[in-house]
Amino acid sequence: xxIDRFRSAWGIARGPNMNNWAQWFPELKAQGYSGVEVxxxxxxxxxxxxxxxxxxxxxxxxxxxxxxxxxxQYLGPRPAGTKADHHLQNYRSLLKxxxxxxPSTMNFQSGEDxxxxxxxxxxxxxxxxxDSELGISGxxxxxxxxxxxxxxPYATRRILExxxxxxxxxxxxxxxxxxxxxxxxxxxxxxxxxxxxxxxxHIHARIGTTQASQCPEPTNPVFKEEKxxxxxxxxxxxxxxxxxxxxxxxxxxxxxxxxxxxPIGSAKTHSQVADEEGQRLQxxxxxxxxxxxxx
Numbered sequence: 001x002x003i004d005r006f007r008s009a010w011g012i013a014r015g016p017n018m019n020n021w022a023q024w025f026p027e028l029k030a031q032g033y034s035g036v037e038v039x040x041x042x043x044x045x046x047x048x049x050x051x052x053x054x055x056x057x058x059x060x061x062x063x064x065x066x067x068x069x070x071x072x073q074y075l076g077p078r079p080a081g082t083k084a085d086h087h088l089q090n091y092r093s094l095l096k097x098x099x100x101x102x103p104s105t106m107n108f109q110s111g112e113d114x115x116x117x118x119x120x121x122x123x124x125x126x127x128x129x130x131d132s133e134l135g136i137s138g139x140x141x142x143x144x145x146x147x148x149x150x151x152x153p154y155a156t157r158r159i160l161e162x163x164x165x166x167x168x169x170x171x172x173x174x175x176x177x178x179x180x181x182x183x184x185x186x187x188x189x190x191x192x193x194x195x196x197x198x199x200x201x202h203i204h205a206r207i208g209t210t211q212a213s214q215c216p217e218p219t220n221p222v223f224k225e226e227k228x229x230x231x232x233x234x235x236x237x238x239x240x241x242x243x244x245x246x247x248x249x250x251x252x253x254x255x256x257x258x259x260x261x262x263p264i265g266s267a268k269t270h271s272q273v274a275d276e277e278g279q280r281l282q283x284x285x286x287x288x289x290x291x292x293x294x295x
Contacts, residue, residue: 001242001289002249004034005282006064006105011258011270014042018051025059031275032282035062035104037253041072045097053101064105064251067094069123070112074147078112084123087111092130095140105202105251106140107169111149120149121162128165141202143169146213152178153192160199170200170237171255172230173208180210182229193233198244200237203252205230205281214256216266218277234281235288242292252285254278 007028014021028036036056043049056063069087071078087110098106110127111120124142131137144150149159150168153175160166176183183189207218207230215223234252241247254277256262262270 001238001247001293003238003282003285003289004062004249004251005032005278006035006037006062006251006253007031007033007278008066008253008255008257008274009036009038010066010255018048018055021052022055025055025061029059029061032279033061035064035251037064037066037105037107037255039066039073040094040098040101041068045100049098049101062104063101064107064253065098065101065103067098067106067108069094069108069110071147078147082112084111084115084119084126087123088126088130091127092134095130095134095136099134099136106136107202107204108140108142109145109148110142113147113149113151115149117155117158120155120159123149124159124163124166128163138167138201141167141169143204144171144174146174146178153183153189153196157192157195160196164199166199167201168196168199169202169204170197170233171204171206172233173204173206173213176208176210176226176229177213182210182225184229184232193236197233197236198240200240201247201250203234203237203250204255205234205252205277206255207277212263214261214263214270216263216273217268218273219280231284234285238285238289239292242289252281254281 012024069091070082111123131140142150144156150156172183184193207215207227209215209223209226218227238250241250254274256270256274258270
């Protein structure tokens with residue numbers, strides 16, 4: 001099992017003609033990142049997509065994409081009355097558009113939290129059909145995220161029972177703060193997480209707390225309980241992917257973002273936290289995967 005680390009570009013200004021990224025990408029490569037994960041929605045496809053692909057080719061970085069099925073960049077109020085069919089139209093159109101970028105991973109924040117589970121199931125069944133039509137089955141992951149259909153572990157489990165082929169991105173920081181508890185201590189929570197973990201193929205490795213979706217100092221002893229919970233769950237994900245025998249690698253993203261995710265007055269910037277956690281977790285995950293490969 002190969003463990004690859006991508007860096008989120010969240011909160012890092014592109015600069016004119018992406019010149020800031022042109023300086024930053026080689027630094028990422030030097031730090032040991034295999035790729036960069038970019039939100040496509042602020043980009044203008046005809047101008048920015050070729051430039052982004054060029055920068056990745058020049059630096060040897062793979063490209064991961066962050067895509068929304070609606071309410072792009074969360075600008076303005078949430079669009080009213082949008083249902084599965086509307087999201088599926090966006091989904092197909094966006095996936096067609098981004099193929100020119102030759103992405104290694106495609107992560108969707110998809111659906112809506114106000115839908116009933118049946119509407120979400122309809123949507124995700126539709127995404128599986130579109131993935132097949134476009135020849136990208138198994139390459140799209142749907143993120144566990146507030147505001148979206150996978151906003152709680154309860155809804156997610158019911159959706160996965162109905163759409164078992166769905167592959168998800170684990171950003172369980174959203175669930176910990178939403179549920180206001182550590183997620184793997186009670187028997188009921190453990191059973192629930194055990195049912196969900198086999199569907200995870202991509203990890204947003206951000207430590208959250210029971211009161212915030214982003215921990216400003218993950219190695220501070222005050223966050224010991226949350227840190228240990230996330231590390232147990234992430235190891236379970238790696239174990240699950242090794243066990244299936246078909247997955248050759250898993251990508252994780254130390255996805256720490258700027259304010260308001262990152263508290264004002266923090267001792268370190270969100271970028272410092274992301275890079276330090278990325279390096280720490282690279283060792284933790286790779287060493288753990290090696291024990292499984294040797295078993």
